[in-house]
């Protein structure tokens with residue numbers, strides 16, 4: 093897969109952390125590799141005093157470049173949510189590309205998804221420069237308060253049906269643009285509060301089943 097030229101009937105835009113992975117790997121990693129900066133910054137991030145766009149690089153850039161391989165190693169071992177491989181099979185069968193959008197950093201996501209890399213159309217995330225003594229974070233997709241502004245990426249795809257999968261409030265703005273939304277955890281709660289339509293999920297089996305059962309309807313839908 094990975095060929096977007098044949099105008100697919102739909103595209104799945106999925107968050108990575110806590111969505112494809114079973115746990116919030118990024119915050120676990122920050123706490124493990126930058127415990128002091130995390131302790132200082134996390135409450136300020138949660139209170140909204142500091143944006144993700146500023147706060148995440150502030151924590152990561154205290155980490156020595158030499159330990160990055162150990163971070164990648166951790167990610168290789170990160171458990172993925174049940175049914176992910178079967179979900180990729182379903183998407184292949186239906187001709188639907190998967191785009192992974194994340195505020196985490198690209199090589200860490202690559203490490204976790206390495207066995208599936210050629211089955212994912214695109215991974216969009218922040219980038220890391222390891223040439224200096226400490227990590228240096230850059231993001232061509234930074235906008236508003238976000239390190240990776242997901243709605244902007246969604247809008248750059250002209251497809252009849254946008255399927256969004258996510259788990260946290262940082263996925264809310266892209267969920268608002270989805271034709272079909274699968275949500276768990278805080279995202280599900282937020283969508284419920286706002287009275288928006290979504291389908292709850294805990295495993296990718298549920299999403300696969302829904303897509304198989306409804307493939308005809310979303311193939312015909314037009315924005």
Ligand SMILES: [Mg+2]
Pocket residue numbers: 107108109110111258259260
């Ligand atoms: Mg997430």
